[in-house]
Amino acid sequence: MLPQLGEVKSLDRQQLDLSNADEIRRAIRAFHPNLIVNAAAYTAVDKAESEEALARAINAAAPAAIAEEAKKIGACLVHYSTDYVFDGSKTSPYTEDDPTNPQNVYGKTKLEGEIAIQESGAPHLIFRTAWIYATEGRNFLLTILRLATQREELRIVCDQTGAPAASREIAKATIKVLSQCLMPGNGAFSLGDLSGVYHMTAAGKTTWFEFAKAILEEARTIEASTPWFAAATNNLPLIARRIIPIPASEYPTPARRPAFSVLSNERLARAFSVRLPDWHTQLHFVFTDPSFHP
Numbered sequence: 001m002l003p004q005l006g007e008v009k010s011l012d013r014q015q016l017d018l019s020n021a022d023e024i025r026r027a028i029r030a031f032h033p034n035l036i037v038n039a040a041a042y043t044a045v046d047k048a049e050s051e052e053a054l055a056r057a058i059n060a061a062a063p064a065a066i067a068e069e070a071k072k073i074g075a076c077l078v079h080y081s082t083d084y085v086f087d088g089s090k091t092s093p094y095t096e097d098d099p100t101n102p103q104n105v106y107g108k109t110k111l112e113g114e115i116a117i118q119e120s121g122a123p124h125l126i127f128r129t130a131w132i133y134a135t136e137g138r139n140f141l142l143t144i145l146r147l148a149t150q151r152e153e154l155r156i157v158c159d160q161t162g163a164p165a166a167s168r169e170i171a172k173a174t175i176k177v178l179s180q181c182l183m184p185g186n187g188a189f190s191l192g193d194l195s196g197v198y199h200m201t202a203a204g205k206t207t208w209f210e211f212a213k214a215i216l217e218e219a220r221t222i223e224a225s226t227p228w229f230a231a232a233t234n235n236l237p238l239i240a241r242r243i244i245p246i247p248a249s250e251y252p253t254p255a256r257r258p259a260f261s262v263l264s265n266e267r268l269a270r271a272f273s274v275r276l277p278d279w280h281t282q283l284h285f286v287f288t289d290p291s292f293h294p
């Protein structure tokens, strides 16, 4: 979607290794962009517990280097962060002003990245998002569909609450924000005094258990030959008959996860009049709207 806003140069891992800060600096100096969008991160939440140095290089040192270079050339930086900067002890939606207290290495290193960007003085938008899924890649939606072809019974965590978002809705919201910051004529972006952290998640809330149930309900309505769905299920029928709610304590993982990570999106709505649909509507779009598939 970014090409809607101007010429885009995108770099994959082979072209730019984010664990190498010198490479980052060289690339930014060579391209001299008006806007830098960093959606890359070390996202293996459990593996990060044993790969802290690499997670820190990609989630903290890389955004720090990007922000420093952005500041030097007057570029705006868009960066994505996470609900895992919070400890999950609240019972009402977290605002951007709530104290952070990450419970795992991934959350800690992502928070370090946020702080480095804020301290750099570069114009920036840090979008904290959560529970993202899509019809490609590795994510909860695709895992549930695959497991539903393999097992009659699924056991899914029911005591973690959040708001699942389709990656396409995050992209659409980002474009809506950025199109308001694009200066007419010269392709540059201006944030004025709007630099800062914004929560950008689906409206509403649910649990992994309820989300899994909703996925399988939607799955019963879709044509099995729909390309993304056929790939997700490997053309096999869904055999899951029962979804059993279990506490997170029955599904131990190396990294602790917050029990409650619903974020308030009010700051984003106030500043940019952008609101994402609620999580259930987004899921329905994914199963029914062909524009959701690459």
Ligand SMILES: NC(=O)c1ccc[n+]([C@@H]2O[C@H](COP(=O)([O-])OP(=O)(O)OC[C@H]3O[C@@H](n4cnc5c(N)ncnc54)[C@H](OP(=O)(O)O)[C@@H]3O)[C@@H](O)[C@H]2O)c1
Pocket (backbone or CB within 6 Å): 012, 013, 016, 017, 018, 019, 038, 039, 040, 041, 042, 043, 058, 080, 081, 082, 083, 110, 128, 129, 130, 131, 132, 133, 137, 138
């Ligand atoms: N997924 C979620 O539920 C979630 C929740 C909250 C926040 N976020 C944030 O949203 C953003 C996007 O997350 P995502 O789930 O879309 O991530 P993802 O699917 O894991 O993609 C991460 C990307 O980063 C790239 N990358 C990793 N290490 C790299 C390196 N050393 N050099 C260059 N590229 C590297 C990966 O490249 P390869 O494809 O080559 O591995 C991949 O394209 C991240 O900032 C994440 O922290 C995600």
